[in-house]
Amino acid sequence: MNNAVNDPIWSGTWVAERLGVELVGDEELSGLLGLALRRNPKRAHLLVSNVLGKHVPQSPAVVHGHGVALGRRxxxxxxADGARASVVLGYAETATGLGHSVADGLGDAPYLHSTRRPVDGVAQAxxxxxxxxxxxSHLLLPKDPELLAGTGP
Structure with a gap:
């Protein structure tokens, strides 16, 4: 598998060299994210995660490990009480896997991801x-609408 951090196409050096922008930080920062461009009039520039596993190739073990570590933090x-009262929400489409991993790191926290489309027979909560x-637009369609009725984070 490609090591995204060392590949100039994925690391953001291509964007940095052409636009004169750079990420300033230590190796840990460049290991976590890079620069990218896209054709989008709302936001052409991006900070792209090197550990999310969605836009840059990455080992599933690295992706899951970073999500679990974030959940533990x-x-x-x-x-303990706040973690038990929490619901983890992952944004469609990019952060659904991250949300699962964060929920794993939290322990017993339930997980729900947003969706872009309604589902017949499922009420929007x-x-x-x-x-x-x-x-x-994001919709929240938990099987049990009470999932979002708690007082926790």
Whole structure:
């Protein structure tokens, strides 16, 4: 598998050289993300994750490991009670896998991902707009609408 950090196409050096922009930080930062461009009038520039496994090739073990580590950091910040009361929400389409991994790191937290399309027979429990996205509307369709009725994060 390609090592995205060392590949100039995926690391953002191509964008940096042509636009005169750069990421400033240590090796850990460049290991986590890079620069990219896309044809989108709302937002042409991107910071692209090197560990998400969606836009840059990456080992599933690395993707899952970073998500679990993030979930553990959140668990440490929330404490045991806060983590148990939490619901992890992953955004469609890019962060669905990340959300699963974060929920794994939190422990017992339930997981729900947004969707762009309604599902026959499933009531919408909520939604939100992601104005900079190519597809802006997100729906929340939990099997049990009470999932989002708690008081936790």
């Amino acid at each position: 959140v668990r440490d910040l929330l404490g 909520g939604g939100f707009e992601e104005s900079h996205s190519h597809a802006t």
